[in-house]
């Protein structure tokens with residue numbers, strides 16, 4: 001039986017294309033995971049959201065609160081590829097006072113909604129905030145002290 005050279009070529013090419021695609025995908029997954037662990041922004045956020053689970057998102061090896069990991073992961077899956085620093089106020093800076101306080105400044109344009117207990121997310125821009133009345137230990141927490149603050153629905157109600 002004569003060998004079907006054309007068929008062999010097609011099979012080899014298909015196999016080759018498949019390997020190249022698989023290689024690209026695994027490199028993309030590797031790159032997305034490295035960026036997530038280090039807290040870097042994502043070049044292909046929606047791909048990253050597929051390759052990386054929320055609990056893999058860190059900041060130079062430091063663990064993040066799960067609520068913040070989930071918020072970042074959700075932003076990625078919506079095509080917003082910011083790195084973790086985007087959500088953090090620079091070290092040493094004081095978070096602005098929460099919405100609703102006498103000293104509230106220009107932050108009220110955020111459209112905060114409750115995300116998890118003590119956590120809020122802005123519907124417009126994906127920024128996260130903690131409710132300082134829910135998370136009383138935020139002052140001593142290296143990461144919570146670097147997040148925006150807003151009052152959760154419960155505490156806005158004057159409870």
Ligand SMILES: [Zn+2]
Pocket residue numbers: 109110111122123124125126127
């Ligand atoms: Zn906003």
Ligand SMILES: [Zn+2]
Pocket residue numbers: 118131132133134135151152153154155
């Ligand atoms: Zn609260």
